[in-house]
Amino acid sequence: MTVALPLTIREAVLALSNTPDARLIQGGTDMMVEINFNHLKPNNIIALRRIQELRTWQKNADGTVTIGAGVPYQEMESGELKQLVPALAEAARTVGSPQIRAAGTLGGNLGTCSPAGDGLPVLFALDAVVHLQSHEALRQISIHEFMLGVKRNARNANEIITAVTIPLLNGWQGYAKVGVRNAMVISVASACLAIDKSTNSVRIGLGAVGPTIIRCRDAESWLSQQFDFSSTTGIDGAVAKEFGRRVTLESKPIDDHRSTAEYRRHAVGVLAQRLITRAYPS
């Protein structure tokens, strides 16, 4: 077994083309659990944590922000990134513990592609774009095409996830999650809701209630016909409740060791209702 420690993206993609069986490790918070419990015995590792290029973010002129795959969650929780993408800050703050948030990254969340990954509902609600770099080419792919199933994604074996670009929207956005306790918990159900006043639309992405993150297109378009998102008044309680019910219908949860399908279906409906009420309190 070898561990490569590239310092640039270029060195990393070259290392990956030379050792195609290598596993990529960023913060390590997922993979080390598998290794510690002997569920994984990797042959070769390419560790990305020393690549400074991956640990930067920037605001772009076209109204988007590009966040490097190695930026730890703790950087998204506060400061300018929180101002730019408030839902991401809320989601970041629910990831594990401060120790996990100092190590864990969006790159890792995307690489693992668990439906319970806290960053992913935000990326789905905001129509994020994933950057993938091989030694030959850079490509950008919509998050909706990137996540294929439970821990399955469209990354090719010779590619490294380098960044994610997130459109900046005009309107309220937030993230809510249900777990068995407040801190240090993997979500049983989660939701990200974002308003876009410029297109008078709402987006909602659900986590941990299907094989991928789910965008509730029917519930979104229904609510757009019921409510004017430029409104400064609160949302009618009955409309918020019906929105929650419609979100529930689009979830596809299963029973597993963390919860039951029935509870998850109920929980995402409550989360949706709660988020839209938070956006437009009466």
Added chain:
Amino acid sequence: MNETIGNEMYSLHINGQDRPVVDAWVGESLLYVLRERLGLPGAKGACEQGECGSCTVLMDGDAVCSCLVMAATAVGSDIVTVEGLIEQNPTMAVTAQAITSQVTDVQQAFITEGGVQCGFCTPGLIVAVHHLLDKNPNPTELEVKESISGNICRCTGYGRIFAAVEAVVQVRKANS
């Protein structure tokens, strides 16, 4: 420098010293290497999945779970374990009692306030509290709770730990 580490020796920078790691499998966690290879048993292994915080160390100034760091990937990082806190902060031992017994002000406050019972979580909490107070000398109650939310203690009920944090805040204020 781009490096690839095989099964030969690599070296970690821990508590201000370069520590060679020999005859180790390169997939070992930093926690395992600290305890079993380098004779630094301060960080404790309990859950080995990042849930309990008893293995907390400082890496490049961040509090992290050493069980979730692949040791070989920490080459080039500055690591401080609970054993190194006193060397890192020689001026931090603010009471005569603390200096003579070679504990930091945070450790002394845990002793004085009764924040230690079985003691298994204590090293991780000490590191987490140092990390908090070095960045934020006057934290709110919520900030204290959130900053140690990744450190599980099953004995104290946390009340005496909060009292210890508050005691350090007051002593540092009085001495600043």
